[in-house]
Amino acid sequence: MTIAIEAPAGAMIAGEQAQSRRSPLIAVKDVVKVYPTVAGDAVLALDHVNLDIESGEFVCLVGPSGCGKTTLLRLLAGLDTSDAGTSSLAGKALNGPSPEVGVVFQQANLLPWFTVMQNVLLPLSVGGARKSEQLITQIQALLRVAGLEGFENKYPYELSGGMQQRASIVRALARDPKLLLMDEPFGALDALTRERMNAELQRIWMASGKTVVLITHSIEEAIFLGDRIVVMSPRPGRIVRELKVDLPRPRVSTEMLGNPVHTALAREIRMLLE
C-alpha cells in the first residue's frame, strides 16, 4: 500500500485553501468505517479518509467498484456513523441527516405507490418543509428539463429505469438543498442523455452555488463536472489523489475532446485507477 503514503498533492492545496479561508463546509478527518459481516470477519470499507469540501465546490468521487464511495456518501448524508475519526457539516459534527441536504441514491428509490409528481413533491410534504409556489414552479421546470413532462401522473413502474433515475434527481433537488450528494446519478442513462443531464447539472450548479459531491464511474463525467476529482483506492477505501480540474466554465462536452488539460487528467486518473 505505497499509494497511501504518497502525499496527495491536491489534498495539500485544498488544505491550504481551507486554512486561508473560513472552515470548509464538509470536513472529514481520519474516518474509518468497518462493516461487520455475517461470516464474522469485518470488512474495512474506509481506512483513514480525509476530505475537506468547500462551500460551492463541485467534487467528483471516482474509484473502483466496492472501494467505499457509497459508504463515504452515506456518512456524509448522516445515514451511517463512522467507527473512528470525525466528520462535520457546516462546522457541526455530523449526527443524522440534515434537511438542507439532497441525496440521489444509487438506485432510483421512488415510492411505487406514488405518481412521479407525488414522488418529486415528497420532500416538500415531510420533515416540516414548506411548500412554496416558487419551489413547485421550479420542480415543474426541472421535470421538463429531465424529460419527464407528460409523465407526472404516471407511476414509477410505468417508467424506464433511466426515467426513474431522472425523477429521483428532480426529487433530490426539490427542496433546493445547499448540499447535493449524488451516487452515480447518471449510471442508468445512455451516453447522449447523460451528456445532456451533465450539462444541465452544471447549469443548475453554476446558477445556484450549491455544493455537490458526485460519485461516478465515468472519468469523462468527472472531468466535465468536477472542480476537483477525488480518486479512491480499491478496498479498503483510501483517498489516493485529489486532482484540480483547471478547465473554464461553462464546459461544453464537444470542446472537451482533444483539450490537452482534459487528456492529461484523463490519463492520470486512468493510471491511478489501474
Added chain:
Amino acid sequence: MTDIRTESNAMDLIASSSAAAKNRRRNERIRNIGIGFAGFLTLVLVWKLSVNYFNVPSYILPAPEQVVVALWSGLAVPVTSPLGWYLPLWSTMANALAGFLIGALLGLFFGSLMAEFRPVETALMPYAFALQSLPKVAIAPLIVIWCGFGDGSKVAMAALLAFFPMMVNSFAGMRAAEVERIELMKVLSASRLETYRLVKLPSAAPYIFAGLDMGIVYALLGTIVAEFLGAQEGMGVAITKAQAVTDVAGVFAALVVLGVTGILLHLIVRWVERSIVHWADRGKH
C-alpha cells in the same frame, strides 16, 4: 406525409395491441368460467347418480334437486319473511361485518405498534404466538358467558377471529418495508408518523389485504359459531333449526348461501385490493 402515416399506423398498433390484450383477458376469463361450470356440473351429476345408485336416504344426503328446492323456498319469499334466507343472512352479515371492522382495526393497530416499537413487540409476541396456536373457536363458550346470547358475543367472536390474521400480517408487512425507502424518509428528516403513513403502511398494504381476505372469512366463521351456541337469529340458528327437524336439504341450502356469501366477500376484498395496490409486483427496472 410518410411521417404522418407511420404515426397513425403506430397509433393503430397501440389501439389494436391494447384491444388484443383486452380480448385475450376476456377469452381467458370465459374459459375459466367454462371450466368452473363444467366442474360444478360434474360434481352435481356424481352426487345425483351416487344418491340414486346407493339409495342414500334423504336425511343423510339429500339429492341435489331437494337442496335446490330448499334453497328456492328461502329465496322466493318476501325479504321480511321469517321463512326466507334474507333475515338470518342479514343478521349474520351485520354482526360479522361489525366484528370484522373492529377486529381488523385492532389488529392493524396492534400490528403497527409491534412493528414500530421493539419493546411492544417483545412484550406482546409470546401472547400473540400462544393465542395464534390456540383454536380460537374453543373460546366461544367463554365469550357467550361474558357477552350473552345476543349480538354481542357474535360480534366479539367475529372480531377475535379477524384480529389475528390482521395483526400478524400488518406486523410482518411493516417489518418488510424496504430499508432504502425508510432511509429516504430519514434523509428528508421525516417524522416517525410521516414515515409510518407514507412508507410503512403502503409497504404493508399487500400483506394487510391478505389479512383482510382471511379476516373477513374468519369473521363469518366466528359469527356462525357464536350463533350455534344458542342465539335467537342468524344463519347459524337457521342451520340448527333445520338440523333439529332433520331437514338435511335445508342445512345444505344454508351452507350454499354461506358459501356464496363468503366467495362474494372474498371477491370484494380482492377487487378493492387490485384498485389500491395496483403497483405491487410490477417489475422494478
